[in-house]
Amino acid sequence: MNISVVIPLLNEAESLPELHDWIVRVMQYNSYSYEILFIDDGSTDGSWKVIQELRQKNNHVKGIRFQTNYGKSQALNAGFKVVKGDVVITMDADLQDSPDEIPELYNLIIKEKFDLISGWKKKRYDSKIRKNIPSKLFNAVARKTSGLKLHDFNCGLKAYKNEVVKNIDVYGEMHRYIPVLAKNAGYTKIDEKVVVHQARKYGKTKFGISRFINGFLDLITIWFLSRFGKSPMHLFGLLGSLIFGIGFLFALYLGFDKLFLHQTSRLITQRPEFYIALTSMIIGTQLFLAGFVGEIILRNNTNQERYKIKNKI
Secondary structure, three states: OOEEEEEEEOOOOOOHHHHHHHHHHHHHHOOOOEEEEEEEOOOOOOHHHHHHHHHHHOOOEEEEEEOOOOOHHHHHHHHHHHOOOOEEEEOOOOOOEOHHHHHHHHHHHHOOOOOEEEEEOOOOOOOHHHHHHHHHHHHHHHHHHHOOOOOOOOOOOEEEEHHHHOOOOOOOOHHHHHHHHHHHOOOOOEEEEEOOEOOOOOOOOOOOOHHHHHHHHHHHHHHHHHHHOOOOHHHHHHHHHHHHHHHHHHHHHHHHHHHHHOOOOOOHHHOHHHHHHHHHHHHHHHHHHHHHHHHHHHHHOOOOOOOOEEEEO
16 A cells, blocks of 8 residues: 555544545545545544545545544554555644645655655744744744754644654654654654645634643653653662762761761751751652662553544444
8 A cells, every 4th residue: 555644633524525535636646555544533523424424435434433532642643553555644634734745745755765754834824823933932942852953843744654653652742743753763864845734624723822831841751751761760860869979978977077076066957967968868769769660660661552442444
């Protein structure tokens, strides 16, 4: 199979038939073998019924329906597990991503041998205050933190070599950082392509300002995981040892001072240095144990499903 198109969606019943027909035209014109996988992330507007109808008239259509709304990351992760195409294309269901971009994205993966191509919506039709300005700030921080020179990390239109999606785990709200996840997994041939961004035709956006707050928190998480995820002891063990060492030196100083210099002075417990030493050794021990527990969890971690599928066709 040449191409798998993965489309996560939430309450997009109006746009699905038009999106489906558009994708099919592109596939047939270019003689691609393909599948279209819709992941219904707990829609309440009849989206699943539309997907079933599309399946009846086109056996290239497949669908996964979640029990409830788990989020875009979980939807993509579920799709990545089952896709079969040599190239995996992700796009949003709101018709703001153009299926006409698919042939060039496909060629960049197959002919140019890229691992991942991320779309760049250079000209956007979103609100500047709600989306454009926060998005530019978010992307600037992501570039600085990750080392990837991409302009639009969160663009839903992306192309992947099949091997990439099978070797990354998208969870929480990490769909914003799939290029970073791919880089951390060893796939370094990553680039971007300017893509057309269209004004929303049906419905309204499902994302509020909270997505940027969550995005920055996730960015901190992924930075930490990329630096210390494989060995948390390198961070917690180092900090714990350093802080414990400071507390231990204070304790030695207090003991030496009491035994040899000021034997008749006030009790050690009446001196502030005692509490600095005690607190430092406790915190240092806790940090060291956190790193140790993290190492144990890392080595015994099992990849568990974080969503419950209700239907599958």
